[in-house]
Amino acid sequence: MKLFYAPGACSLSPHIVSRELGLPIELKKVNTKDKTMEGGGDYW
Numbered sequence: 001m002k003l004f005y006a007p008g009a010c011s012l013s014p015h016i017v018s019r020e021l022g023l024p025i026e027l028k029k030v031n032t033k034d035k036t037m038e039g040g041g042d043y044w
Contacts, residue, residue, distance in 0.1 A: 004028045004043070 003018065003025045005011035009032070018025045029038040037043050 002026045002028055004030050004037070006030050006032045 001018075001023065003011065003015060005015060005027060006029070015025075015027070030036070030043055031038075035043055
């Protein structure tokens with residue numbers, strides 16, 4: 001499962017829950033200012 005997150009955003013909650021449950025997740029950091037993803041790509 002991929003979790004798209006921005007530091008300090010509400011995406012921290014599912015991140016914590018998935019870690020506590022031991023679920024395998026792939027984290028994808030997004031920049032909410034310029035609407036891009038880490039590693040390139042536009043998410044808007």
